[in-house]
Amino acid sequence: MVNFCALSTAKGMKLRMKKLNSVLIASVILIVGLVAGVAVATIPLLPHSVSQYLGIANTTGYYNIMDYGAQSDRPGFDNAKVINEIIQDMGDNGGTIYIPVGNFYIQSSIEIDRSYISIIGDNSGLRSGVDGSTNTTQSGGGGAKLIVEPGVTAVQILDEENSERISGVSFKSFQIRGQGNNGIGIEAVQDTDRIVIDDLVINNVGIGVQLHGADAPSIRNSWIAETKFSIILNGASQQASIVNNSLGAQPDGVTIELENAKWFNISGNNIYPDGSSNIRLYNPIHGTISSNTISARYNGMIELLPNEFGEYGNGNIINGNVISLIEYRNHPSDKDIEWGILHVEAYNTNINGNQIIADGMPEGYTGILVEYGENNRISNNSIGVTNPSNAKIVVNDTATSTIVTDSIYENEFLNYGNDSNVNVPLPE
Template sequence: MKTTCKTVKLLLMILIVSSKLALAINTHNPGSYNIKDYGAIGDGVNLDSKAINKAIDAVAMAGGGTVYIPAGNYLSGSIHLKSNISLFIDQGATIIAAPVSAANGYDEEEMSVNTSYQDSGHSHWHNSLIWGDNLHDVSILGQGTIWGKGLYKDYVKGKQTSNKAIALYLCRNVNISDVSILHGGWFAILATGVDNLTINNVKLDTNRDGMDIDCCRNVHVSNCSVNSPYDDGICLKSTFGLGFARATENVTITNCEVSGFDEGSFLDGTYKRTKNSEYGTSPTGRIKLGTESNGGFKNITISNCVFNYCRGLALETVDGGLLEDVTISNITMRDIVNAPIFLRLASRMRGPADVPVGELRRVIISNVVAYNVEPGQGVLISGIPGHPIKDIALKDIKIYYKGTGTAEQARREVPELEKGYPEPGSFGVLPAYGFFARHVEGLRIDNVALNLLNDDQRSAFIFDEVKAVELHFVKAQVSNGVAPVSLKGMADVTLFQSLNLPDGKLKN
């Protein structure tokens, strides 16, 4: 009996010592900074951003670590990220943006190096829900949610309108993984001048742009789902927001999905489609390079992505930047509301004076299937007079168009719109249902099949002021009496086993 009592006492002593040791380790572990230990309540009513920022300050003072946000609803103003910090939002935890005001802890717009050549949203970062400026080694992680409930949904005159869910400026070594963002404000994620950026397994269901990657280098976006009915989904930009032109370069985007369902209906699984959207336009939700393009885009690869009920792929340089060395492969699209592929070089030139027009060159797009494409615009590749798009290859592509184009539409003259905003819909209904290429030099179309779901009185292809265009193994459905190809201006087009026409040069 005495032996048994001694054994029990020994076990109790070991348990007490182990508990104290575990508590001591946990207390001094930088990964154990729970925001509730700093006063956070998590009831969705009381403002918790002061407590969150206190925890961040404590971790920074300790040399780095993880700020832990447990399950709960945390009403918040601006959260200030710091270097060597991981903000871990656990499953069941939601950071809720309070209505934007100084009283709710939002920071004012900071003085910017430049506000002339881009909108307010690309000129300020500090007036956001979560922001970081000149930081390194920063992560936002976890299976929780960021809900930008109180962020403005659009421009409101006289108010702070450029707030974002997450805004990062001149940072490096940044990782955003696993979180979900609902209603992200001006942009759900804005990264400007950020190097070594990873965005992985993130779900965005938002009212404006999903993620804007601006003037960034060495970027990896993977396994993300972005629903953005009223603006772009995954968007690379190169603004003048840094005060100088800097390319967005060395970027991979892979295994991602973009869509334009009603806001909120992606995360809740209802996937609603409202015909008359809040903005009176068709859904956007695409992957795009541009519109802001002062610094250009270099060394970009996009692969294994899905477009669903949204606009098509867009590559644009209109502000003097170079868009070059881009490969895009393994893309599937369904219910596309305008051009499935849009390449645009123009001279909007929203930037400092005397900058020359940019160039768009060396692009390969392959292995694409697009089904149920609206009849307004097919593939649209357009430079401007004196500035052709160069060295483009499109191969292994199948596109199924809705058709219904009329003979009157087939006679339309398409405006140049050299200075205009680069959007496929701005050109109106195109006179070709499949491809319209103008001011292009060096275009190879290889193993491409165009199909119609309904009769269409337009040609499949129109080439206008083009040089060195080659069609190899190209098929296109056309209605009775409609020529498959129409040439305008100077056109140097060669066929090989294509369109049931003789091999060789086409003539006007």
């Protein structure tokens, strides 16, 4: 007689074993998948040398210059050639070039002729390239450094075979240190989109950064100083962001110079002497200069000027800046005290809420000069002085409809134009 109870029990046990096996297999697959996923996600973070050690092919677009023959602390070795070979080996999707801690000398330009390239260092170094050192500091700062031959452009963005814009190039956390106060740190010769410069130290070169026809460039969190010019955006630029930097030019140069810039933002910077002008803008359109701390030894600290075609800027805001002229000296270009600490040749400028400190200016100086333009507004500014002046704000005869409010007393306003220029004075 067949024992149906025993058969039933055996079948149940087989079904339970199958389910258990299925669960175990699924668990193993899940664990393997998670491990593989973590490994894949981790690969882009590995230096190329580690990838080689683990036998992992470099498919992540990450290039450690040491793996391609770069040499630190060798003044006669041109590391630019190594970096250029890496760039030429990159595919259309570009990649990231990593510079470790060390002094990497370059005798020629690093040539970026394509889009989507990043150059990243270990850190930008904390000390000036021309400071001295002690037994507790490093000469010229620690970190990743490109030490540039005199007169050489360290990084040049140019595709000689293609006039299309180069896009998506970024630089982060290293130092460009010149050996002579000439040459250029980073130069874009052709038009570009979205060049990002973040946490760089650039010093002891002629021009720190010069970009041509730059759309949406971002220069931030950097120290660009001991240069003739710190930042130049020429040709024309749109939506430039220059924020949270420490900047300083030399007496014959300019700290920030923009040409035909639209919708720019210059804010949160610390701009210090000795440039002949801290911020000089030719034909600026709808831009903002705000919340900067600016010091200088010359007048013309902020200048809004026409471009070479006689086109004047329009619709700009100068707001909430601390502007201090200290230890006044004669201007390198012979601009006298009537030029103005702020000099405006533009339309619809709003100069509001600035603290202008003019210690050391000669008696009779001009604080704000509106040389040319229509519908400029000057309000709620504080112009503190050591020496008196009846020309704290001056409006020339080529300017109309200028309105000054809550900034100066009645006897501190000079109007050489018509009755459309008005001062609503502070109460005596």
